[in-house]
Amino acid sequence: MDEKPRTPEDRARLAREVKRRRQQLGLTQTQLVAVGGPSVSLISKIESRKPGPYDGMSILRLERALQWQEGSIDAVLDGGSPTSVNASSVITPETATTKAVIPQPAVTAISAPKSPSESAMEDTLLSHLEAMARQQAELMEEIKGLRKQVEDLQRIRDQQDPGNRASA
Numbered sequence: 001m002d003e004k005p006r007t008p009e010d011r012a013r014l015a016r017e018v019k020r021r022r023q024q025l026g027l028t029q030t031q032l033v034a035v036g037g038p039s040v041s042l043i044s045k046i047e048s049r050k051p052g053p054y055d056g057m058s059i060l061r062l063e064r065a066l067q068w069q070e071g072s073i074d075a076v077l078d079g080g081s082p083t084s085v086n087a088s089s090v091i092t093p094e095t096a097t098t099k100a101v102i103p104q105p106a107v108t109a110i111s112a113p114k115s116p117s118e119s120a121m122e123d124t125l126l127s128h129l130e131a132m133a134r135q136q137a138e139l140m141e142e143i144k145g146l147r148k149q150v151e152d153l154q155r156i157r158d159q160q161d162p163g164n165r166a167s168a
Helices: 008-024 029-034 040-047 056-065 072-077 116-160
Strands: none
Touching: 008 040, 008 072, 029 040, 029 056, 040 056, 056 072
């Protein structure tokens, strides 16, 4: 996001676009964080039109989580429209807990090659992220099962004591 001063209208336009896209993807603010977006507090600030400044990495994370091309937020603030990325990397609510979107820093014209230790550390971090995403998906499945058990127990209780239905 550039350093240009922004008007309330600019912030309102960005708020509308971010919220619209998040809802279009079927994601809550928390799910947007889970797919690699910035913090819930930052998403909330943007969606409620609060002024920045916002750091560049957070904006990049938001663009990627919203499946927008880099620079889309600046385009919206300048009165344009965001540009979506290709459909092959689309994240849905069903895959939000299993796909990790890992923001990469913008590539500069000259970039230094990674050292072996940096590559190893990156591989380790990616492995940990993937494991955490798998664990989160497993927990979500477990929660679904527990919810079904609660519903079954409530149904049995209601069948045994029909008077409970009125108080439930």
